[in-house]
Amino acid sequence: MKLLVTGGAGYVGSVCARVMVDAGHDVTVVDNLSTGNRDAVPEGARFVEGDVSAVAEDVLADGDVDGVLHFAAQSLVGESVEAPEKYWYGNVVESLALLEAMRRTGTPRLVFSSTAATYGEPDAVPIVESSPTRPTNPYGATKLAIDHAISSYTVAHGLAAISLRYFNVAGAYAGAGENRRVETHLIPIVLQAALGHRDSVKIFGTDYHTDDGTAVRDYIHVHDLAQAHALALEAAVAGRHALYNLGSGAGFSVRQVIDTCREVTGIDIPVVEAPRRAGDPAVLIASSDKAIDELGWQPVKTALPTIVTDAWEYIRALGDRAHSATA
């Protein structure tokens, strides 16, 4: 297929772009490098620098692009609470521009990076796709708004679309991984502390109603996630918007993640207890049964030590290329 990958210089987008190139697809990456790295764009993919709203329509203009994988976004829960404008413009307005570009150029297929954050605080876990959507932060609210916009484009304009609601993505694949200029995600932060790039790790909230008082998340390996994108591209049906949760089905607390990182690295990483981070739900665990049943998705790297080991090997190999700025 001929594919446009937005956000393909970022973490998840660069791994997915690599998997698509390796599978023989013709890939063009559009990225404004706001959080991504130019050198993360895989060899074999074309690169166009710019905002989705400014350059995507040019890439689609010939009318022969088969599908769009839309990763480009602002995606930090805490930041979205402090600067919601960045999220409503950067996510909703940019994605509406992409939908319009696709409509005008007759581009048939979309796979969208939605998120567990669309559900908010769940009534029950594991979370299924029919669970209520009550986002607890602007990030989740903007992703939910985009999901609604996509649904109406499928009905009105015959777009074939799949939203993949990822839970917490981690790990690395073939030399591609998490290397943001400013890092806020738990696993890379803990591993940066193990490397000595940070003095300690803050635990945001120790008073949640969970077994050890810290927040629980479901970590999914980035390569398993990329495989789901390949399946979604094939499965998208004109006029239909399907949604799938993607996780490993097990929840790990912040303390359990830190302990796993200690075991994998053999380093006693220092921690500091801190207040809760605004916008964070207590527990997010996915049911991925729908993706397994309907897409034929088979996650392989589901064990947390495997995910952390891959992230650790990646971050150690970065050397001088490592960004380690604290947020």
Ligand SMILES: NC(=O)c1ccc[n+]([C@@H]2O[C@H](COP(=O)([O-])OP(=O)(O)OC[C@H]3O[C@@H](n4cnc5c(N)ncnc54)[C@H](O)[C@@H]3O)[C@@H](O)[C@H]2O)c1
């Ligand atoms: N990482 C996770 O745990 C996770 C979980 C659920 C969903 N997601 C979603 O997956 C997608 C990728 O997340 P990530 O962790 O790889 O983030 P990232 O910040 O590493 O990558 C996002 C990329 O998009 C680019 N970008 C942002 N806005 C753009 C715009 N308007 N035009 C062009 N390029 C733009 C950035 O430069 C960056 O390269 C996001 O949509 C995010 O919401 C991520």
Ligand SMILES: O=c1ccn([C@@H]2O[C@H](COP(=O)(O)OP(=O)(O)O[C@H]3O[C@H](CO)[C@H](O)[C@H](O)[C@H]3O)[C@@H](O)[C@H]2O)c(=O)[nH]1
């Ligand atoms: O230094 C840190 C960093 C994080 N955390 C905690 O660790 C958990 C995971 O936080 P991350 O920042 O790694 O991930 P989030 O759960 O906030 O969000 C991630 O997963 C979501 C889906 O679950 C989103 O889609 C989002 O894009 C993606 O960043 C949270 O309880 C957070 O408070 C800490 O205690 N200390």
